[in-house]
Amino acid sequence: MLAHLPMLLLAQTAQADPASATAPQDQSQTAQETTEEGRLGTAQQGSGDIVVSARRRNETAQRVPIAISVIGGQALAETGTYNVGRLTQLQPTLQFYSTNPRNSAANIRGLGAPFGLTNDGIEQGVGIYVDQVYYSRIASATFDFTDTERIEVLRGPQGTLYGKNTTAGAINVVTRAPSFSPEARVELTGGNYDFFQGKGSISGPLISDKLALRLSTSVTTRRGTIFNVRQNQFQNSQDNVSLRGQLLLRASDNLDLTLYGDYNRQDPNCCVQYFARVGTTQRPLNRQYAALTAAFGYAVPSTDPFDRVTDIDSPIRAKQELGGVSLLANWNLGGSTLTSISAYRFWDWVPSNDRDFIGLPITTVSANPSQQYQITQEVRLASNGSNTLDYVVGAFYFYQSIDTQGLQVQGPAASRFLINPTAANANNPAVLNNLTARNAIGFTNTSAAVFGKLTWHITDKLAIAPGLRVNYDKKDGSFVSVVTTGTGSTVLNADQRAVLAPQSYQPTFDDWNVSGDITASYQVNPDVLGYATYARSNKSGGVNLSGLLLDAANNPILAAATVKPEKVDHFELGLKTQFLDRRATVNLSAFWTDIYDYQATVTNGQLGVLRGFLANAGQVRTRGIEIDTAFRPTTRLSLYANGAYTDARYVRFTDAPCPPELSGGAIATAANPASPAATPGGFSPANCNISGQRLPGVSEWAFSYGAEYNVPVRIAGANSQFYIGYDGSYRSNFSSNPSRSIFTDVAGYAISNFRIGVKARDKWNAFAWVRNAFDQNYFDLLALQPGNTGLIVGQPGDPRTFGFTVAKSF
Template identity: 40%
Template sequence: YVDGVYQARPAATSTDFLDIEQIEILRGPQGTLFGKNTTAGAFNITTTKPSQVPIAKAELSFGNYNFIQAKTSIFGGLAKNLAAKLAISGTQRDGTIYNTREERKYSGQNNIGIKSQYYYTPSDKLQILLSGDVSIQHPAGYPLVIAGVTTTERSAYRQYAKIVADLGYKQPTVDPFSRTINTNTPWKQNQSIGGASLNVDYKIGSGTLTSTTAWRFWNWDPTNDRDFSELSALTKSQGNSRHDQYSQEVRYAGQITEKLSGVVGVFVLGQNLKGLNQTEEVGKDQWRFVQTAATGAQGLYSTPGLLDGFGIKTNSTIKSLSAAVFAQVDWEFLNHLHILPGLRYTYDKKDVDYDRATYGGLQTSDAALLALKAAVYANQQFTTSTDNNNLSGNITLSYRPTDKINAYGTFSTAYKPVGVNVGGLPTTSNGQADLSLAVVKPEYVEHYELGLKTKPVKGLIVNLTGFNTDIKDYQTNV
């Protein structure tokens, strides 16, 4: 989260954060106090609000590989009760990996980011924060260096050393610490990420009503050489993506009685993730990597031009909706002894449209050759929808004899919503996509925690925590 806005794409962590005031790290399931449900925890990042007092700050950093990073932020009042902030960051660094074939360096940095905020406080009850930001990154790719060549469980004919020998290729000396590669497809990892948000805080009674409205975007344009060599095997991999998210959160937090406080809220997140002409392409050497034998039908893989320039272009869309209501209270039911129960009900829905089409390679009507091409890449199209709901929560027992000691125990549950597969599906006996494999089961978590938080002297915090997390149906990318 940045200024209360959930960042749905992991790419948000690769940007140069601007003008940070504080970073809060929350461990374990979250979701009964704010935002989206999470199973492992959350990072809550807060940037510095605009100020009526004119302030200018600058930071300049230098390092090896000609690294240079410059950051600046300017604060000031625009009118009565209206303040603004402008923050800018730029980062430049030479590459650290040298491509001997292209005679150029990769893994450099080339980033620029800008964030603007307007803070309006017409009364002591109302605060309005309007934010906008964009970060553009055009690094010189991020190639992988071959760390070693090892023997696999495949037959001798399919071992890497045998394959490259048959292709007449001599593998250069492998040294993962040399920071050198020799690939024949340029690497690129361009992305842009940004958005706008509106945060409104309004004091009502003994509490505050908070509304957070946001839109975020992410554009991703990579190019990779997936055979990691000079060979024309898996020559091109481009996972071009476009992502938009829209979120709305409304919550009320306040004191109910002298010994009872609480929070209640709703959260809605809509996402649209598009894969645009995502390309995988093989070259003239790929036949030997997919061939399992030199004789029989497999021997036809050596047909000249069969797989040269053969590939797929995939267009896919995942439309997601997540909606939730949540609440939590803090009740001091005995002197210094608190109980904090919380609940969250979440509904998730995902719609998928997937279309993969082949192109290139040898143009032929020979059934045997077509079957060999189809074993490498094949057309596929499917649509599917899935949804699920979940009731999760937590309960904490806390003993606070003073404002410097908090001993507590927590049990919490959470879930990660149902997932979908847009990496292509195995086919059924009739050649259709097996939709039973399109859906990834939800992940469920049970978390136990015991801890002691103390402030023994001024300026010193000493905490002790023990925790255990049980995960069922763990979700991951393979």
């Protein structure tokens, strides 16, 4: 599966016998022997090897027949990559989109999670693991990396090695382990927009060589980049605190126990989307954005979104607390190692949003506070290396409970905005003012699996690696929405019911599935590896927990309460090479993935409905070619360039909701056929065939590239380096709506980052940096205002930022 991105790294310089590099070791030992060799690292461009645990054993990355990218802790620090969102600038085939922590999606090669607002009833296809613990909430991907040793990004299905839902890939975060030698690290950063980030860790023995402790913390604050002229405050700020502790016990020569605990709190004044542009829908002109706002004499403070001002009138909040405890046990049995990971995690979410996106009181409250906890248990047995057979076998159990209390309240402007202006109630604010939906949403998710991977070394060069996974999933949900009028009555008229309709349903899903893969690899010589992979994998089915689409009588369509599992056929060819005495790395891969019954989040065009719903597209295909290169022509100069072409499309989706330019009019009939796109007052098709269209959120072309040049200097008698570095990235345009719209394509953009500084290896580092140096205006994503008014709202990417970082190791 794809070549590993030579961007970096961390790593261990395990140079000698390749066989020794593949022998499993306990995590603490690996961490202690790891050394970081600068941004691009001699481990990749020199004679060393990057050691990874992607296949649940320690191996050199260039000899692993998996598409894997590795980014080390020093690279994360120097590039300002302190969360998954920033990781996308280093990883061309990784996409991450977030309107707030809950509504986030991590995709690899265009696959993983449906693009759009989060629905608790389905799961991500990109598994996120931190110190071998599966994180079920994608919101956890917004946390700051704390005391991170490395990040491994695996592309393609990984279900025969990882515990749950990795049909698109996995993000494996490995933190620094406790050390039996006293050590401490501190890193301080300041920048414009009042940016401050402080990171620190301390580690050392508590009892000789038996017990060691590591404590780590991270604090990030930044003033918002968007100014709200109505609320007189900056919004889209950052306010994050992370605490982490680890206790390592070497119970015996062959048994290690590591106890982990972490707590993370984020409480930013975030996250606002606001006016980006206006498109034309098929609603009558008097029901489109221009006429509706004119009726109130309203205008947004600026029609240029990059003025970065808004006047939204609802308070904004995106507070979350998450954390947990886990126990990792590694027991070396001689020929194999038995591993157990027991974990408990929690996630509490307290949001506040303005989901009409403007300064009119249309929807005054939109919030879905949620509490979730999960319990996981994984047991694995992995061989410690042999001449003929290596294996990993395991069992995985997962239980999750979610309790959500949804609240949506309409304001005095809702009647004019949401009711046909020709109707009598349109001019009566009291009809919809304080119309309130209180949603009680419950969900439990149980999953169990057994899995295994065998590597048969037929010869010293040829290996065959089949894998198998048997999985069971059961999901039970409950959605109860009680709607009351402004007077507290539950008796609704037709106009009220068309905006917020009461619903009550209890979806359920359970299913068994079997996944498998097989990889053939051939080690042409010590520096050239070729491989081919086929995988058949499954992503669990799901239940709709955001309310159902309504029928003509405004009753929920119960048939839409569940969605089918995804079935994935995946093919990949890869080539990993190093040459010029390993100063150059060139890795190539080509992939073709077909997904049947693809789980899509589709836009709900009904009046007051703010969230999308789930549906199965018949078939989706993603295919592409990727190249990752790194070159160190001299000890002073390091270069890298990585690129990806990704063609991700709906092959068959014949009954999708239509984009805004084909929505909002009366439903077309044989007598009144569908009108051309963007015809006010026209006739709209009941649904649209979007087969052949690109998947949302995926750029056809994506690149990352950069260089670093250093000059040896002596400072205070120590050998040091003066260095200057550049990192750039480019993404071509992508669709920002599940059904592609002429109004919601995000234009392609390029970002350039620079840094200059002085460092002494393993001692200290001080550097100035500027990110988005040319102040490129770009959107992270675009979205629609509910009801097909034609308003397109956006979330601009960060403007130019600059600052200074100093780091010291003791």
